[in-house]
Amino acid sequence: MRERLKAAKIVSPQYNAVSRAGMKNGLTMPVEQVQEWIRTGKPYVVRLKMPHKTEIRFHDVIRGWVKVNTSVLDDKVLMKSDGLPTYHFANVVDDYLMKITHVIRGEEWLPSTPMHVxxxxxxxxxxxxxxxxxxPLLLAPNGKGKLSKRHAHEYGFPAFPIAWHAPDLTVSNGFREQGYLPEALLNFLALLGWNPGTNQEIFTKEELIAAFSLERLGKSAAVFDIAKANWFNQQHIKKLTKTVWASYFIAEAAKDHIQCSEKEAMAICTLVKDSITFPQDFWAEGSYFLCDPIGYNSDFLQKKWNPHSKSVMLCFTNSLLALTEWNQHNLKQLLQEAVYTHHSTMGSIMPLLRIVLTGRTTGPDLMEIIVLLGKDTTHKRLTTFLEKVKT
Incomplete structure (x- = not known):
């Protein structure tokens, strides 16, 4: 039958209300023969008898009334020849027995719903x-096609919620291991295809439960934008307490065999919090408070280091020890005096001072960094730099 339908230029041959009439089945065969075949164990399947040219209507909460003509549907197998039910049959029986009130699934299941009805x-x-x-479907980050696991590799985000230990013994980190907070990921996913009807974006789980309604689900596909997920993670991390931030910092420092008090960790985390996307970033962004710079950016030094900057640095370093009140105002005033005395500019010396003290070209306010580093550490790092680097 399939070959004849193909020969007749039927693109997608179906076992349906038309083709079933020419097949051997319980409708076309004598009852006695059917019973005999069953008695002798001849393999058979049980199909759903799809009515001919009938309109099936069902209501979808998002899409309203949906109408499908059975002329485009086939007689789906309900029980396979091995006696096991197919998904479609088991799905309906299961939902009935469990008294399921709402079936929420992807729009790719729409074509199967008339059969379930x-x-x-x-x-x-x-x-x-x-x-x-x-x-609505979740689309790949580029907005082209349905989101799949291959996009995770392509765009550099996890494919699994938690670590996946594959049969070949390889391990793939999940969202949890990469540092995504459960509440941030929940917040991100909830807003893919749903909106609260307000400008609010950051939700706790309890707020989501209170605000959510099926009626505010949209029909349009949503783009899985991992940059947006990262932003949600940032916002939820900022909502945590300083104690929690400190616990993240201390745990990562311990991996490098470095100890830190909770008070010190809280102060560091408060200063670097605006640069944090994941919990482990607290240590990555603030480790220089406990670890002296190993080296300096040679290209940067080549542009910024000269006799003028050296004079300013020497003057500032020597005057630090005499400073009695260690605060941002006094430190900035001291630096400005050194810059003015040696005919330099704050714009040229500040980036240089930052890289000497932290080993980095960006970060929080430099005066806040110096205050937190303390007088001894600041003076030591400046002195070490001046001894190592020649004009």
């Missing part, structure tokens, strides 16, 4: 049929 009808369960909600 018929099964509820044929089994006499119409009054118990659940509400159907078909969610």
């Amino acid at each position: 018929l099964l509820y009808r044929y089994l006499g369960w119409t009054d118990y049929m659940p509400q159907f909600i078909h969610l």
Whole structure:
């Protein structure tokens, strides 16, 4: 039958209301022969008898009334020849037995819903049929095509919620291991295809539960933008307490065999919090407070280091020890005096001072860094630099 349909230029041959008439089945064969074949163990399947040219209507919470003509549907197999039910049959029976009230699934299941509606009808369960909600698709970060695991590798984000230990003994980190907070990921995912009707973006789980309604789900596909997920993680980390920040910092420092008090960790984390995306970033962004710079950017020094900057640096370093009140105002005033005395500019000396003290070209306010480093550490790092680097 399949070969004849192909020969007749039928692109997608189907076992349906038309083709079934020419097949051997319980409708075309004598009852005695059917019973004999069953008795002798001849393999067979049980199919759903799809009505001919009938309109199936069902209501979707997002899309409203959906109409499908059975002329485009086939007689789906419900029980396979090995006696096991197919997904479609088991799905409906399962949902009925578990008294499921809402079926929420991806929109790719829309074409199967008319068959499920018929099964509820044929089994006499119409009054118990659940509400159907078909969610919009999640698209790849570039907006082209459905999101898949290969996009995770392509765009550099996890493919799994938690670490996946593959049969070949390789391990793939999940969102949890990469540092995404559960509440941040939940917040991000909730807003893919749903909106609260307000400008609020940051939600706790309890706020999401209170605000959520099926009616505010959208029909349009949503783009899985990992940059937005990172932003949500940043915002939720900022909402945590300083004690939690300090615990992240201390745990990562311990991996490098470095100890730090909670008070010191809290002060460091408070200063670097605006640069944090993941919990482990607290140590990555603030480790220089406990670890002296190993080296300096040679290209940067080549541009900034000269006799004028050396004079300013020497003057500032020598005057630090005499400073009695260690605060931002006094430190900035001291630096400005050194810059003015040696005919330099703050714009040329500040970046140089930052890289000498932290080993980095960017970071929090430099005067705040110096205050937190303390007089002894600041003076030591400046002196070490001046001894190592020649004009």
